[in-house]
Amino acid sequence: MPSGVRSESGARHPRWADVPETEWTDPRWQMTHRLRRASQLREVIKLTEEEESALGSDDLFRVDITPYFLSLIDGDDPRCPLRRQVVPTSREMEAFDGWLPDANSEVEHEPVRGIIHKYPDRLVMLVTSSCTSYCRYCTRSRFVGDGQQNYSRTDWREQIRYIRESPRVRDVLISGGDPLSMARKRLAEIVAEIREIPHVEIIRLGTRAPVFNPFVVDDELCDIIEANHPMWVNIHVNHPYEITPELAAACSRLARTGAPIGAQAVLLAGINDSVEVQRRLCTELVRIRVRPYYLYQCDSVRGAGHFRTSVTKGIEIIEGLRGHISGYAVPTYVIDSPGGGGKIPVAPNYLLSLSPERAVLRNWAGEVSEYQGPAGYRSGTTPPLRLPEPSAPLPPSDVRTVSDMLSAPRSPAGPEGGGGA
Ligand code: SF4
Numbered sequence: 001m002p003s004g005v006r007s008e009s010g011a012r013h014p015r016w017a018d019v020p021e022t023e024w025t026d027p028r029w030q031m032t033h034r035l036r037r038a039s040q041l042r043e044v045i046k047l048t049e050e051e052e053s054a055l056g057s058d059d060l061f062r063v064d065i066t067p068y069f070l071s072l073i074d075g076d077d078p079r080c081p082l083r084r085q086v087v088p089t090s091r092e093m094e095a096f097d098g099w100l101p102d103a104n105s106e107v108e109h110e111p112v113r114g115i116i117h118k119y120p121d122r123l124v125m126l127v128t129s130s131c132t133s134y135c136r137y138c139t140r141s142r143f144v145g146d147g148q149q150n151y152s153r154t155d156w157r158e159q160i161r162y163i164r165e166s167p168r169v170r171d172v173l174i175s176g177g178d179p180l181s182m183a184r185k186r187l188a189e190i191v192a193e194i195r196e197i198p199h200v201e202i203i204r205l206g207t208r209a210p211v212f213n214p215f216v217v218d219d220e221l222c223d224i225i226e227a228n229h230p231m232w233v234n235i236h237v238n239h240p241y242e243i244t245p246e247l248a249a250a251c252s253r254l255a256r257t258g259a260p261i262g263a264q265a266v267l268l269a270g271i272n273d274s275v276e277v278q279r280r281l282c283t284e285l286v287r288i289r290v291r292p293y294y295l296y297q298c299d300s301v302r303g304a305g306h307f308r309t310s311v312t313k314g315i316e317i318i319e320g321l322r323g324h325i326s327g328y329a330v331p332t333y334v335i336d337s338p339g340g341g342g343k344i345p346v347a348p349n350y351l352l353s354l355s356p357e358r359a360v361l362r363n364w365a366g367e368v369s370e371y372q373g374p375a376g377y378r379s380g381t382t383p384p385l386r387l388p389e390p391s392a393p394l395p396p397s398d399v400r401t402v403s404d405m406l407s408a409p410r411s412p413a414g415p416e417g418g419g420g421a
Pocket of ligand 1: 177208
């Protein structure tokens with residue numbers, strides 16, 4: 001069988017062939033039977049010297065892999081794109097130019113432990129340091145996987161107080177770690193408390209758990225989502241081999257809750273840095289009713305040097321998607337700005353020249369066309385809205401030009417700072 005591909009019936013690795021179906025599909029069983037040590041992994045993977053060496057290191061980002069995900073891995077192929085995401089190699093220990101412990105300066109934007117507030121109207125709430133399995137390129141490896149740095153009731157209480165006292169926050173992304181790795185009761189309490197804050201309009205769950213343990217999308221989780229709408233769910237999927245019948249079923253259950261489902265991927269060298277893989281990933285996601293949202297440039301975080309690609313490669317991939325597959329399936333390629341400036345979209349250039357009179361454009365197939373600008377267009381004639389005030393005030397609608405931005409000092413981030421980062 002080729003690397004990472006398995007039968008439609010959801011075959012398991014022989015090591016777990018005798019596990020009753022009720023246990024195999026129990027999300028808790030998957031969590032309590034994760035493998036982490038070389039002696040365990042050797043039973044399902046022919047470990048290379050590089051993998052053995054990393055697994056023997058004292059200073060290793062946590063390893064924990066569910067039996068479900070291990071069953072997707074090709075144990076004979078060190079290049080298997082799923083294996084490379086979760087099985088460490090000694091290349092993680094290599095330093096590289098520009099690596100940062102906190103690649104996106106999250107700590108600098110943390111007014112309360114576990115709240116990352118970079119934009120005026122939204123923020124990230126980190127509720128746990130635990131994950132279902134651990135991605136070797138994790139941006140938050142500075143604390144993820146470290147039980148000592150987990151969040152407590154006191155932290156959640158402070159986080160919710162901060163949100164309550166930040167009337168401009170309309171959108172809360174619950175993240176971690178992985179919020180679906182925490183006890184359902186805790187998650188339900190946190191979501192319900194946020195839902196009671198009048199100015200919070202939407203609550204998002206950011207998770208990779210359905211990829212590592214699709215059984216986590218159970219009735220309890222669906223009930224939490226349904227009871228607290230509007231909720232959105234964003235899953236993290238990097239490779240079409242991750243899109244199994246089990247993940248499709250999990251996404252179907254999520255879709256039935258009425259939550260829109262998006263997906264993000266990280267661009268990873270030797271894993272998904274090809275147009276072929278990305279086209280397949282994006283079209284398969286849409287097929288299971290998941291909208292590709294972001295394709296992230298891999299952050300310059302410790303341990304991830306060997307996963308990074310050039311930015312040119314990312315642009316080439318978007319060039320290979322836009323126009324070739326449905327626009328709905330094309331994610332926005334973004335670089336999370338080192339220094340904490342937030343996500344910056346990067347795209348191929350389709351605008352060849354621009355003046356008020358005309359725009360010269362090229363399309364996905366390289367054909368050039370011209371759009372004639374309207375004579376006498378005047379901006380600013382749209383009447384102001386006559387709608388009730390939204391629950392949280394929207395950011396000012398004036399747009400800053402590039403020259404404004406270059407000449408103005410940066411606004412401080414913060415709940416009422418206005419500019420955000
Ligand atoms: S699931 Fe997300 S937070 Fe957890 S290790 Fe992977 S990238 Fe990091």
